[in-house]
Amino acid sequence: MDSNKNMVLPxxxxxxxxxxxLIILVRSMAAISLTPVLxxxxxxxxxxxxxxxxxxxxxxxxxxVVKLYKMFPTLKIGQIIDHVLGKYLGKIGNFIFVxxxxxxxxxxxxxxxxxxxxxxxETPRPxxxxxxxxxxxxxxxxxPASILRSSGFIFISLVGSYFFLVVFLVPEFDFAQFKPILYxxxxxxxxxxxxxxxxxxxxxxxxxxLPMVRANQWTVRIxxxxxxxxxxxxxxxxxxxxxxxxPIEAEKIQFTVFTLVRAISxxxxxxxxxxxxxxxxxxxxxxxxxxxxxxxxxxxxxxxKRLNSYDQYVNVGMVLVIGWLVPKMFPDMLVLLxxxxxxxxxxxxxxxxxxxxxxxxxxxxxxxQGAKL
Numbered sequence: 001m002d003s004n005k006n007m008v009l010p011x012x013x014x015x016x017x018x019x020x021x022l023i024i025l026v027r028s029m030a031a032i033s034l035t036p037v038l039x040x041x042x043x044x045x046x047x048x049x050x051x052x053x054x055x056x057x058x059x060x061x062x063x064x065v066v067k068l069y070k071m072f073p074t075l076k077i078g079q080i081i082d083h084v085l086g087k088y089l090g091k092i093g094n095f096i097f098v099x100x101x102x103x104x105x106x107x108x109x110x111x112x113x114x115x116x117x118x119x120x121x122e123t124p125r126p127x128x129x130x131x132x133x134x135x136x137x138x139x140x141x142x143x144p145a146s147i148l149r150s151s152g153f154i155f156i157s158l159v160g161s162y163f164f165l166v167v168f169l170v171p172e173f174d175f176a177q178f179k180p181i182l183y184x185x186x187x188x189x190x191x192x193x194x195x196x197x198x199x200x201x202x203x204x205x206x207x208x209x210l211p212m213v214r215a216n217q218w219t220v221r222i223x224x225x226x227x228x229x230x231x232x233x234x235x236x237x238x239x240x241x242x243x244x245x246x247p248i249e250a251e252k253i254q255f256t257v258f259t260l261v262r263a264i265s266x267x268x269x270x271x272x273x274x275x276x277x278x279x280x281x282x283x284x285x286x287x288x289x290x291x292x293x294x295x296x297x298x299x300x301x302x303x304x305k306r307l308n309s310y311d312q313y314v315n316v317g318m319v320l321v322i323g324w325l326v327p328k329m330f331p332d333m334l335v336l337l338x339x340x341x342x343x344x345x346x347x348x349x350x351x352x353x354x355x356x357x358x359x360x361x362x363x364x365x366x367x368x369q370g371a372k373l
């Protein structure tokens with residue numbers, strides 16, 4: 001079965017709305033789950049400033065990504081790397097991105113497994129892990145079009161659950177927790193800005209999906225609108241943590257959304273609301289994880305053309321390897337949180353997802369100018 005079969009049919013192209021939802025869901029998955037916790041250790045009550053700075057800082061990388069799309073509107077990420085860097089350097093670049101997106105997929109499968117330990121403590125970890133991976137595999141089997149069609153429903157579920165979350169937490173708000181502003185100065189804020197900025201750099205994934213969009217004048221604007229919307233969701237989450245728990249206690253929280261839901265006091269209704277919000281959040285993580293696996297597969301198939309005839313076997317192999325690596329790479333939540341620290345993913349993510357697109361853009365422009373001469 002040809003891996004590109006589901007992409008060439010006009011009725012399976014991505015709409016601008018689906019692109020908008022895709023960006024928000026993948027961005028929100030990591031940023032909302034982890035950034036408020038990881039950033040608050042540096043910024044404390046000024047975490048909201050760090051989030052705002054990260055939105056503007058990551059605009060540069062997003063602008064580069066959109067520029068690359070305009071230069072190569074029919075090429076996807078692996079093909080762009082091959083075209084710009086050549087046959088051999090292109091293979092190295094593709095391999096780096098295979099590892100990058102695959103490790104992210106492994107990470108989020110591990111996150112679901114650890115989160116399920118808290119929500120469903122009586123269910124064995126392997127059951128949660130393999131059930132989650134089976135759903136991801138089924139989505140891959142049905143093709144990218146089916147994955148992206150679900151983005152609208154998941155997006156509406158996310159926004160709806162967040163609306164009720166904010167409304168029901170209003171009685172717990174304590175705006176005094178934001179004072180004093182800039183008490184620790186700008187240095188910790190700038191350090192704390194690194195994590196959310198690098199998480200937003202994952203917009204490099206758009207180079208895989210933008211060529212699949214039924215393009216019009218709005219297509220190149222959608223990423224920027226979605227970027228701001230996802231940033232606002234992160235800002236709301238960070239502010240909720242500070243107002244409800246205080247800046248010191250917020251540092252110790254491991255599962256952001258789950259903890260916020262547990263803070264709601266509604267008597268017998270809290271369990272129902274908890275189920276709705278967590279179900280919506282699990283859907284977001286499923287969508288993001290499947291997206292990362294799909295991108296990994298497509299870059300791998302671009303590297304090794306012979307595998308295109310065996311893409312479903314590649315799906316099976318990738319899912320099985322993820323299930324095998326999860327307990328080895330991320331055995332507990334402490335290791336999961338350490339992965340996204342500034343000195344680990346903060347650096348590697350900046351180089352791969354931040355600096356690499358800039359290098360591609362510069363090299364592509366130099367080659368273009370050289371061709372004109």
